[in-house]
Amino acid sequence: MLIETHAHIDDKQFDTDRDEVIQRAFSGGVEKIINIGAGLGSSQRSVVLAEKYENIFCSIGLHPHYFMEYGEKSFNKIDEFKALSLSKKVVAIGEIGLDCFIPDGSTITEVQKELQKKGFTKQLEFAKELKLPVILHCRGSRPVAPSQYREADDAYEDVFAIVSQFPELNFVWHSFGGQLSFTEKVLAKENMLFSFAGNITYSKPGAEIFSVIKLIPIERIMLETDCPYLAPVPMRGKRNEPLYVKYVAQKIAEVKNLELGEVAKITTSTAERFFKL
Numbered sequence: 001m002l003i004e005t006h007a008h009i010d011d012k013q014f015d016t017d018r019d020e021v022i023q024r025a026f027s028g029g030v031e032k033i034i035n036i037g038a039g040l041g042s043s044q045r046s047v048v049l050a051e052k053y054e055n056i057f058c059s060i061g062l063h064p065h066y067f068m069e070y071g072e073k074s075f076n077k078i079d080e081f082k083a084l085s086l087s088k089k090v091v092a093i094g095e096i097g098l099d100c101f102i103p104d105g106s107t108i109t110e111v112q113k114e115l116q117k118k119g120f121t122k123q124l125e126f127a128k129e130l131k132l133p134v135i136l137h138c139r140g141s142r143p144v145a146p147s148q149y150r151e152a153d154d155a156y157e158d159v160f161a162i163v164s165q166f167p168e169l170n171f172v173w174h175s176f177g178g179q180l181s182f183t184e185k186v187l188a189k190e191n192m193l194f195s196f197a198g199n200i201t202y203s204k205p206g207a208e209i210f211s212v213i214k215l216i217p218i219e220r221i222m223l224e225t226d227c228p229y230l231a232p233v234p235m236r237g238k239r240n241e242p243l244y245v246k247y248v249a250q251k252i253a254e255v256k257n258l259e260l261g262e263v264a265k266i267t268t269s270t271a272e273r274f275f276k277l
């Protein structure tokens, strides 16, 4: 059985068949799903969804772009957001971090970066207060070419510097895309895990991402889809869903030369421990 640790099934792309998608996952080998908040609205929807299904849990978090969109006003929203944590189904804070990629192609400004850092730090303090683990979102300023993971730029270093100030918290680097040298730095911190999504199936043999996966002990890896985005091969280009986490598990097994059952067992027990499921 697998645990899908990063889904966005509250997304409107699932409005017409959400129940079917969830049932398909649960009858296809997925034991539990963590639905991820990425703003105030999606955090609220994640809690509602988790309250409805026994084996769905959720995180709440304000994505870095949220602070750029609403500016200083967004900090007033943090209290509203904190109220959501009263639900017992909230098992983490995230996805939070830094995102230097602006979809319209413009360059991020220092003011925008500072807003993101302030919002990120405030949420880390909240996680510390609640003793909850943190799901990190980190994206560099250059657009991500799926076949090329050369994104370990300033955003990764900045996130690393900020989270290093919170040694009492546990972290997972979601949809990890850091370079090999950066991976070594993260590995040296015992409170940090990695999770991989469907885009690991896009890379050609020899790509750095595979050396990264080989380097990380299986005990420090969790599986995710990041659905509806990043559908793995053979579903690439389609809408992604939690069931497809099995393709991510298969790829990890292949790269690390492990039995699929072993990958399932170990990643599941890591997720249960990390999120206290």
Ligand SMILES: [Zn+2]
Residues within 6 Å of the ligand: 006, 008, 036, 038, 095, 226
């Ligand atoms: Zn996500």
